[in-house]
């Protein structure tokens with residue numbers, strides 16, 4: 093079976109590569125020409141453990157290709173996955189512009205029955221919206237004479253954004269019910285279109301089904317997560333589409349992966365509910381840690397005891413500078429906004445969002461507690477820029493947020509991250525980027541561990557101490573045992589334990 097993945101980012105590239113490894117023929121499409129050229133020349137635009145060799149393996153096997161040609165990909169594929177971004181609007185709601193554009197493009201290029209699978213994280217009702225867009229735009233586009241499709245002529249639907257970014261301006265004419273639309277003026281175009289209609293009548297609208305298939309992979313272990321998921325959620329009203337989805341995921345049935353088969357709305361809400369719950373769990377233990385800081389209790393002991401309770405589980409009970417990344421912050425905001433538009437004040441989630449923002453500020457307070465309230469003229473060493481270990485992704489990274497707050501207070505920053513320095517340079521070009529942990533520490537007033545990279549767990553602390561101006565270690569990920577660090581005569585503070 094041939095499938096297309098539209099959007100070759102973290103989710104799309106991993107999904108496409110893993111599906112190719114399941115034996116499917118996969119075309120990964122992206123509008124970003126640089127990304128596609130890089131992939132076609134053997135490069136990989138993101139870091140994910142084990143992703144690069146898997147891409148190479150499947151390209152070599154002839155199962156995985158990369159292109160910017162969405163038209164060809166849509167026409168050749170029975171199943172089309174959407175994995176484009178759903179960033180936040182200014183008010184926190186999900187911005188669906190990319191999804192809507194892709195839906196219009198699919199409509200324009202459909203040439204037979206398709207299953208359209210949404211993997212992006214979206215508000216409830218988006219599957220219906222995609223269906224409506226495809227229904228609407230299918231009726232406004234004809235099968236191309238040669239290789240392209242033209243949108244309804246400008247002026248016919250002035251309020252409709254161009255599905256094709258205004259690139260297609262000739263050759264084809266939109267038809268509805270076999271008639272040229274009112275407003276089409278150029279006679280030669282009408283003549284050509286009429287000829288086309290007679291010789292090659294359009295079969296549109298083509299049948300299609302929508303599936304909501306949210307993705308739960310974690311950056312940093314995305315390939316493993318995709319191939320060993322806790323669950324697969326399939327939301328569809330169509331038995332035909334369900335059978336096709338089950339065929340796609342057949343290798344996962346063989347390893348007994350649980351499948352949750354439901355309607356699209358429920359599938360969409362499952363994804364938001366999972367992310368909001370995990371964000372809440374992280375925030376909860378952060379709140380407990382902050383309380384520990386006040387009373388001298390040890391949050392690690394508390395988290396351990398809580399995790400031993402089978403009803404709670406030990407996962408996501410690691411205190412730190414607050415959740416970050418491309419998903420939790422935007423998805424919690426989007427769910428909160430969505431609930432509000434439904435007339436529901438989701439108070440718990442509102443509290444989580446605001447506590448998580450405050451957590452960054454509390455980390456800066458911690459630093460100031462040891463360095464003094466005036467950070468002007470102080471140089472701080474920051475270890476870790478990525479939002480978590482094993483990724484180069486700095487989107488909504490707590491480290492980046494904390495650095496920005498420190499810069500505002502006049503501090504100088506020296507920093508190091510094993511993978512995320514290139515991305516960080518793009519948003520924070522003025523920092524001093526160092527070769528390694530030790531160069532970072534040189535002549536600094538304090539060392540801050542901001543990301544939980546494994547290589548930061550076994551630093552030569554005596555060497556670090558000699559390099560620092562003052563032996564202050566602020567361990568925002570609780571990587572070190574406070575007693576062991578204090579023996580080395582460091583001033584040490586973690587999150588929720590001293």
Ligand code: NAD
Pocket residue numbers: 098099100101102103104121122123124127175176177178190193194211212213214307308309310311418419
């Ligand atoms: P991303 O920004 O890394 O990738 C999105 C890609 O879509 C980009 O390469 C962009 O160029 C491409 N794109 C946008 N519009 C396009 C168009 N019209 N045609 C072709 N390509 C187009 O995003 P991501 O992190 O992969 O996330 C994608 C979706 O999956 C989001 O909704 C996100 O919330 C969700 N999600 C992400 C993760 C994660 O860990 N990153 C996990 C689960 C779900």
